[in-house]
Amino acid sequence: MREALTGTRIRDRRVMAGTKQSELARQIGISASYLNLIEHNRRRIGGKLLLDIASALGVELSALTEGAEAALVATLREAGSDSTMPKSEFDSAEDFAGRFPGWADALALSHRKLVGLEHTVEVLSDRLAHDPQLAASVHEVLSTAASIRSTASILAEDKDLSAEWRDRFHANIDADSRRLADSSKTLVGFLDSETGEAAITGTPQEEVEAFLEAHSHGFEAVEDGTADVIKMIEDAPQITSLAAAHIARGLLERMIDDSARVSLYDLRDEIAKVGIAPPHLAARFGVSVPCILRRLAAVPELGFGLVVADRAGSLLFRKGAEGFVIPRYGSACPLWPLFQAMGQPTQALHQRLHMPGRGEAMFDCFAAAEPIGPIALNIPPLVQSTMLIVPVAAADASTGPAPFGVGPACRICAVADCAGRREPSILSDGF
Amino acid sequence: MSKHVLLVEDEVNIIEAVRFVLSREGWQVDSHSDGATAVETIRTVRPDLVVLDHMLPGKSGLDILTELRADPEFLTLPVLMLTARGQARDREQAEKAGVSRFMTKPFSNTEVVTAVRDMVQLAR
Numbered sequence: 104m105r106e107a108l109t110g111t112r113i114r115d116r117r118v119m120a121g122t123k124q125s126e127l128a129r130q131i132g133i134s135a136s137y138l139n140l141i142e143h144n145r146r147r148i149g150g151k152l153l154l155d156i157a158s159a160l161g162v163e164l165s166a167l168t169e170g171a172e173a174a175l176v177a178t179l180r181e182a183g184s185d186s187t188m189p190k191s192e193f194d195s196a197e198d199f200a201g202r203f204p205g206w207a208d209a210l211a212l213s214h215r216k217l218v219g220l221e222h223t224v225e226v227l228s229d230r231l232a233h234d235p236q237l238a239a240s241v242h243e244v245l246s247t248a249a250s251i252r253s254t255a256s257i258l259a260e261d262k263d264l265s266a267e268w269r270d271r272f273h274a275n276i277d278a279d280s281r282r283l284a285d286s287s288k289t290l291v292g293f294l295d296s297e298t299g300e301a302a303i304t305g306t307p308q309e310e311v312e313a314f315l316e317a318h319s320h321g322f323e324a325v326e327d328g329t330a331d332v333i334k335m336i337e338d339a340p341q342i343t344s345l346a347a348a349h350i351a352r353g354l355l356e357r358m359i360d361d362s363a364r365v366s367l368y369d370l371r372d373e374i375a376k377v378g379i380a381p382p383h384l385a386a387r388f389g390v391s392v393p394c395i396l397r398r399l400a401a402v403p404e405l406g407f408g409l410v411v412a413d414r415a416g417s418l419l420f421r422k423g424a425e426g427f428v429i430p431r432y433g434s435a436c437p438l439w440p441l442f443q444a445m446g447q448p449t450q451a452l453h454q455r456l457h458m459p460g461r462g463e464a465m466f467d468c469f470a471a472a473e474p475i476g477p478i479a480l481n482i483p484p485l486v487q488s489t490m491l492i493v494p495v496a497a498a499d500a501s502t503g504p505a506p507f508g509v510g511p512a513c514r515i516c517a518v519a520d521c522a523g524r525r526e527p528s529i530l531s532d533g534f
Numbered sequence: 535m536s537k538h539v540l541l542v543e544d545e546v547n548i549i550e551a552v553r554f555v556l557s558r559e560g561w562q563v564d565s566h567s568d569g570a571t572a573v574e575t576i577r578t579v580r581p582d583l584v585v586l587d588h589m590l591p592g593k594s595g596l597d598i599l600t601e602l603r604a605d606p607e608f609l610t611l612p613v614l615m616l617t618a619r620g621q622a623r624d625r626e627q628a629e630k631a632g633v634s635r636f637m638t639k640p641f642s643n644t645e646v647v648t649a650v651r652d653m654v655q656l657a658r
């Protein structure tokens with residue numbers, strides 16, 4: 104295993120700790136110039152010296168030796184698994200990274216870029232295929248263009264056109280050209296908002312998602328019990344429509360309620376004792392499993408994702424987790440435990456998932472559904488299902504249950520022969 | 535006696551332009567803008583050919599076509615679909631539903647006139 108990146112991590116940790124190079128060198132009993140060579144990856148390091156540095160910097164040894172190198176090898180293996188490389192070469196990723204660090208970095212960088220571009224294609228394709236506003240906007244532009252083309256062609260080709268018809272068609276072209284200018288601007292603005300900083304887009308749910316994303320799905324005032332929901336919504340530049348304000352209010356009120364039942368402080372404490380065990384945590388705090396799933400997703404440092412759906416399959420809430428694709432429009436994969444949980448409300452499900460085409464990434468998903476609103480005699484309750492998405496660390500991937508393959512949504516899923524498929528995939532069509 | 539075309543379309547200026555070019559060729563052209571009542575109008579008017587938009591208020595052109603083809607009386611009625619949705623899968627869906635001819639917007643007047651003429655001749 105190469106040590107090239109260990110030096111960089113030592114330097115990063117030292118700078119973070121505010122320790123001078125000469126000071127750290129003195130503490131561990133080496134010269135500052137030798138430490139400088141180590142930090143610039145020009146000297147190999149290991150054994151006691153590395154232990155001394157970790158101790159002096161007050162960090163775990165693994166913080167200096169693992170991470171970047173492990174991530175590099177994992178990325179190389181991910182790149183290898185997407186090719187038809189023989190197993191003997193696949194197993195030599197670590198050796199390759201050690202012998203050719205520059206090439207390894209370049210290959211890993213290219214692979215990460217490829218994965219990023221693939222994700223962008225998925226998101227844009229998802230939007231183009233399912234966004235009703237975009238479809239209506241494109242239809243408006245094309246229909247107006249059709250009208251102008253047809254009318255202009257009559258004016259150009261019919262030399263015997265009466266003055267009355269000519270005036271009429273000129274007026275139509277004038278009106279249509281103005282309409283085309285407006286609808287084109289709307290369309291461009293709509294597409295630009297995907298890449299620009301303003302994610303304020305058409306649908307109320309998108310406004311709410313932009314609001315939540317701007318706050319990284321967490322609000323200090325919600326956690327400390329001082330939240331003023333109305334003011335939070337009024338002050339949010341992302342929320343412009345009444346419908347979005349209504350949705351945001353519902354979400355914030357539920358967050359406040361959840362926070363009052365389970366504080367992040369107590370939750371962190373309990374996680375340290377029992378780990379990520381949703382039924383146990385729900386029993387400990389005396390709340391429903393969906394409530395504890397929402398609270399686990401609210402712990403910022405965990406990086407867990409969360410999806411909430413109603414019985415019609417509409418995704419009411421989305422918080423992504425690295426590598427787990429949640430479609431913005433249209434229906435999600437019916438194989439997700441999120442939907443299985445609908446059939447057994449209050450029963451908690453746990454399933455390890457793998458999204459094909461996403462390298463080796465796996466996710467432990469916990470799902471449970473619960474009735475919403477008042478219970479009335481002989482009237483089936485409304486049910487909402489909640490799914491927590493927990494990325495599985497590479498080191499834990501070989502232990503635990505075998506992963507079950509699912510996709511993001513049919514249109515952007517390459518899995519062939521899936522019983523749940525609703526429409527052909529653009530990926531399998533050679534897009 | 536001139537042949538009768540029913541134009542099911544909700545864009546007023548497209549109706550006017552297409553009506554003009556088809557009328558100039560000797561067709562009698564009527565129009566209808568509401569998807570929800572289009573099938574009922576076709577049953578009443580009994581045109582020789584229908585020019586059908588895909589995206590209509592009330593009911594899509596595809597649903598109208600499907601409903602028409604389910605009625606044995608309209609199994610062979612020529613239907614020209616004009617649509618802004620021109621992807622391969624849209625065409626495939628329309629063909630499965632029984633469309634006679636599929637044309638994407640923006641279209642040329644000549645294409646429309648030629649298609650209408652050919653379709654009526656074939657239906658004879």
